[in-house]
Amino acid sequence: MQSTKPESRTPIGLWLCVALSIGMLGRGFWMAFYYAPTEKVMGFVQKIFYFHVPAAWIMFLATFVCAVGSIGYLITRKDKWDVIGDAAVELAVLFGAMVLITGPLWGRKAWGAYWVWDVRLTSSLVLVLTLVACKIVRGYAGPSSKQIASGLAVFAVVNSVFVYYSVDIWKGTHPPKIVAKGDLAPQMSETLWFCVAAFIVLFVTLMWSRIRLGHRRGELDSLYHHAAELGVES
Amino acid sequence: MMMRLLFIFLICLQAKATWAQTSTTATTSQSPTIEESMTSKPKAPPGFEPIAGKDKRAERVNANVLVAVSYGSIFTLLIGYLFFLVREHRRISEEREFLRNKIETQKSSS
Secondary structure, three states, X not given: OHHHOOOOOOOHXXXXXXXXXXXXXXXXXXXXXXXXXXXXXXXXXXXXXXXXXXHHHHHHHHHHHHHHHHHHHHHHOOHHHHHHHHHHHHHHHHHXXXXXXXXXXXXXXXXXXXXXXXXXHHHHHHHHHHHHHHHHHHHHOHHHHHHHHHHHHHHHHHHHHHHXXXXXXXXXXXXXXXXXXXXXXXXXXXXXXHHHXXXXXXXXXXXXXXXXXHHHHHHHHHHHHHHHHHOOOO | OHHHHHHHHHHHHHHHHHHHHHHHHXXXXXXXXXXXXXXXXXXXXXXXXOOOXXXXXOOOOOHXXXXXXXXXXXXXXXXXXXXXXXXXXXXXXHHHHHHHHHHHHHHHHO
């Protein structure tokens, strides 16, 4: 049984990732405010862009990882895949919340309204709500919760593709994909890509820690079973 | 009698036509020249009331506040999630330790 092995310490690599995340986020923050020039049309409020866009991309990445874990679980029915799916869905909700908070704050200045029912905004909201549903189902849907949550995660990744291309297809209020076209000034572009790198390191760090937590929860569950078999009152 | 009434009616018609023509001429003479219309402010559409001086009700959104709230919320979410992770790791460690001790005690007593 795994649970009786001694408590594992936090790996040194994880501590390094934590330090790197803090350093890179700090540097990205500095670059956004002091290195990147102020945008001509939108002004100071454009600074939101440097953390909003990476957060959105990491939300897509987390959704994709969640779908990989979920499909892996649906095929193999092994808990290690479910742990990955569960960790990724939590992070997708976290980064999705960042996107849904920072986007409307930018929109207030740019559009004069916090929210418009544009295709990109609405589909992003649906994506985040699907991910939240995925998390809730995993916790409260009973014995088949993992299967239902995995199915929802597959639906979420399909929706994320729809969210990504929505600005090209419908051309709504949301700005088009200027980063992909290379329409940014060099200093703005450098800042953005540095922030993207910082968010990737942050995602890896959080994912690592969250997967560790998932495994430790599993070990604790088996320890409870073992204790129940021995007749230990917990 | 009928002829008289018709005569009065025709006079009234003539008087009305003359008055309308006079008022049109007066309006035309008051209309601004091209230079005047170029320099004058455009008239507000009906139903809108122009305000003299600075409009105090005008909307002013402070970008600094929006950016501060935006970055503040990102860091708050991150710190909150890290706090949750650390707390969960600690709780699991404590529970594991507690259960392990219980199991050891049970094993040694039996």
